[in-house]
Amino acid sequence: MSGLSDAAVSRLRAAAAWPELGTDRYEILEEIGRGGMGAVYRAVDAELDREVAIKVPHDAHSPGLDRRLRTEARVLAKLEHPGIVPIHDVGRLSDGRLFYVMKHVRGRTLRDHLGELTSLNERLRVFERICEPVAFAHAHGCIHRDLKPENVMVGSFGEVMVMDWGVARVSGADQNTTATDAPPPRDGTQPGTVVGTVGFMPPEQARGSSASIDERADVYSLGAILYLLLTGEVPVPGSDPAAAIRRRSDLPRPLRSIGARALAASPDDRYRSVAALADDVSRFRAGQAVDAHVETLVERTVRFTRTYRAAILLVLAYIVMRGLVAVLAG
Numbered sequence: 333m334s335g336l337s338d339a340a341v342s343r344l345r346a347a348a349a350w351p352e353l354g355t356d357r358y359e360i361l362e363e364i365g366r367g368g369m370g371a372v373y374r375a376v377d378a379e380l381d382r383e384v385a386i387k388v389p390h391d392a393h394s395p396g397l398d399r400r401l402r403t404e405a406r407v408l409a410k411l412e413h414p415g416i417v418p419i420h421d422v423g424r425l426s427d428g429r430l431f432y433v434m435k436h437v438r439g440r441t442l443r444d445h446l447g448e449l450t451s452l453n454e455r456l457r458v459f460e461r462i463c464e465p466v467a468f469a470h471a472h473g474c475i476h477r478d479l480k481p482e483n484v485m486v487g488s489f490g491e492v493m494v495m496d497w498g499v500a501r502v503s504g505a506d507q508n509t510t511a512t513d514a515p516p517p518r519d520g521t522q523p524g525t526v527v528g529t530v531g532f533m534p535p536e537q538a539r540g541s542s543a544s545i546d547e548r549a550d551v552y553s554l555g556a557i558l559y560l561l562l563t564g565e566v567p568v569p570g571s572d573p574a575a576a577i578r579r580r581s582d583l584p585r586p587l588r589s590i591g592a593r594a595l596a597a598s599p600d601d602r603y604r605s606v607a608a609l610a611d612d613v614s615r616f617r618a619g620q621a622v623d624a625h626v627e628t629l630v631e632r633t634v635r636f637t638r639t640y641r642a643a644i645l646l647v648l649a650y651i652v653m654r655g656l657v658a659v660l661a662g
Contacts, residue, residue, distance in 0.1 A: 351429070357378055358386060401431075415468070437485050449561070461491075467605070476500050477499050477549060478553075534549050562583055574591070589624040612624055
């Protein structure tokens with residue numbers, strides 16, 4: 333009798349580790365992702381005959397993980413936006429772990445998709461699409477706190493979705509989800525705990541200053557994503573990424589100023605909102621002046637010439653034609 337191949341053994345081991353959902357509605361097919369908090373499985377919803385994704389925490393005896401997963405599920409349930417994955421169901425495994433069911437997002441992470449974005453305009457358009465759901469979340473009192481390329485999915489038709497809201501902070505009235513919620517912090521972490529990803533989290537978040545975190549923390553993380561889109565590199569931890577992007581002579585000066593403002597070390601020096609950051613990028617793409625950059629006369633002239641090049645050429649052609657007519661008539 334022939335033995336099983338290593339690949340077959342690996343598949344069997346993975347299947348044996350699959351969680352027991354305690355229901356016949358969902359059939360797990362494969363594991364499609366794994367992070368520090370839990371694993372995500374591709375499954376089939378037999379009731380509605382569709383593929384879904386199911387997220388399950390690693391540890392069955394961790395109240396912190398359970399609270400964070402519950403927070404993420406409730407955040408997703410509140411944030412109905414095309415750029416935020418919708419949640420379909422929630423339940424508990426036989427061992428007591430919470431799980432939730434969400435849309436199965438098909439695509440690649442932003443980091444894996446970078447090679448497909450060959451032009452500067454394409455990269456900036458994707459960046460604007462990342463900003464849209466984050467700005468929507470901020471309008472509903474939710475700060476993501478872990479924005480990075482791995483948490484952005486790009487679909488085959490260009491759709492962009494911001495994923496993994498497990499360490500999101502919900503503020504204001506949105507914190508009072510139910511009377512049985514554990515007391516603050518509502519993000520599932522303790523005061524002084526550092527959450528986020530090195531290279532993409534702002535200095536105040538890296539220090540564990542949770543009380544000072546507001547939407548400008550996400551502005552910084554988006555600035556780091558913009559840095560990656562523009563340079564192909566991740567900001568070096570401990571460096572000054574704002575100064576680094578200002579030195580990039582291969583980038584237009586207005587774009588360097590946008591990146592530098594988003595990546596400012598002090599929250600007070602950054603854009604006040606994600607919407608303001610996205611608006612400046614949109615103005616740059618449209619050939620307009622941006623708020624982050626004070627133009628010189630030469631820059632203003634060059635920008636005006638590029639923006640209205642067709643009209644300027646028509647006027648010049650008209651002037652030349654009139655001149656020739658005048659010469660011939662004379």
